[in-house]
Amino acid sequence: MWRYLLLILFSVVISSDAAKTESTARTTTTNQTIVSESDIPRDIQRDSWARLPLPRREQMDADGKRVYDMVRHPDSRYADSLWGPVAMWLYSPEMIEHVFPFSTYLRFGTEKDQRLTELTILATAREVRSQYEWSAHEPLALAAGLEPEIVELVKNRQPLTTSAEVPGLGDNERTIIQFTREAISDEHVSAATFAHAQELFGNQGIMDLTGLIGYYNFVNITLKSFNLQLAPGREQLLPDLW
Numbered sequence: 001m002w003r004y005l006l007l008i009l010f011s012v013v014i015s016s017d018a019a020k021t022e023s024t025a026r027t028t029t030t031n032q033t034i035v036s037e038s039d040i041p042r043d044i045q046r047d048s049w050a051r052l053p054l055p056r057r058e059q060m061d062a063d064g065k066r067v068y069d070m071v072r073h074p075d076s077r078y079a080d081s082l083w084g085p086v087a088m089w090l091y092s093p094e095m096i097e098h099v100f101p102f103s104t105y106l107r108f109g110t111e112k113d114q115r116l117t118e119l120t121i122l123a124t125a126r127e128v129r130s131q132y133e134w135s136a137h138e139p140l141a142l143a144a145g146l147e148p149e150i151v152e153l154v155k156n157r158q159p160l161t162t163s164a165e166v167p168g169l170g171d172n173e174r175t176i177i178q179f180t181r182e183a184i185s186d187e188h189v190s191a192a193t194f195a196h197a198q199e200l201f202g203n204q205g206i207m208d209l210t211g212l213i214g215y216y217n218f219v220n221i222t223l224k225s226f227n228l229q230l231a232p233g234r235e236q237l238l239p240d241l242w
Contacts, residue, residue, distance in 0.1 A: 048228075050229070055087065067093035067096060070100065071086060071090065071100055077104075084228065089222070111204075112208070115144045115146050118140055118146055119176055121133070122134065122137055124180055124216040124220075125216065126157060126238070127181055128184060129238075130219075131230070132230060135236055138238075147168035150168055150169055156239075179197050
């Protein structure tokens with residue numbers, strides 16, 4: 001009798017464990033990385049993928065049109081289309097008139113090459129847990145020559161002390177990642193990290209690095225406030241960190 005009851009109990013435990021395993025597998029399988037229409041919140045506009053529609057030039061006053069044309073200038077990176085946080089900034093033409101040249105300088109005008117600039121952007125996106133920022137810039141970072149192994153290190157927030165064999169991860173790369181992590185996630189950048197960054201990049205370089213980190217924090221706040229979404233069909237490249 002007792003043997004029979006134990007056999008039944010054992011069968012129930014096995015069945016329960018199997019069900020849990022199946023449920024976990026099903027969850028993993030259905031954890032899609034491709035954005036679908038059902039993922040988009042109801043208050044999101046379909047032209048901007050944000051809470052406000054794309055600004056219309058014809059609806060702006062003279063100053064607004066002047067600033068709009070500055071952003072959409074033929075030599076601008078937004079010459080062909082208007083998208084992302086910049087589209088939302090155009091709701092305040094006076095603000096974007098100052099911010100847009102600042103952003104252009106930090107992304108393309110500093111002495112850091114584009115590979116290190118994109119590394120800084122990815123490190124920032126990872127620390128602030130921005131799916132939109134990361135998914136937009138991972139392909140740009142790879143195109144700029146950043147090694148996939150470094151991208152994965154930053155994505156998984158691996159400790160720098162155990163990453164000696166990562167291709168391309170030199171002193172500059174390590175310092176940028178460490179500086180960004182501390183600037184965002186710690187109370188302050190440590191004296192040792194600051195001094196080493198200063199030694200590598202100089203006073204202007206360390207200010208430009210700080211500016212780039214701060215700028216992409218501002219971008220992230222815009223993304224969160226207007227709830228900008230990756231459009232359906234886009235791939236989410238950052239793991240779910242929330």
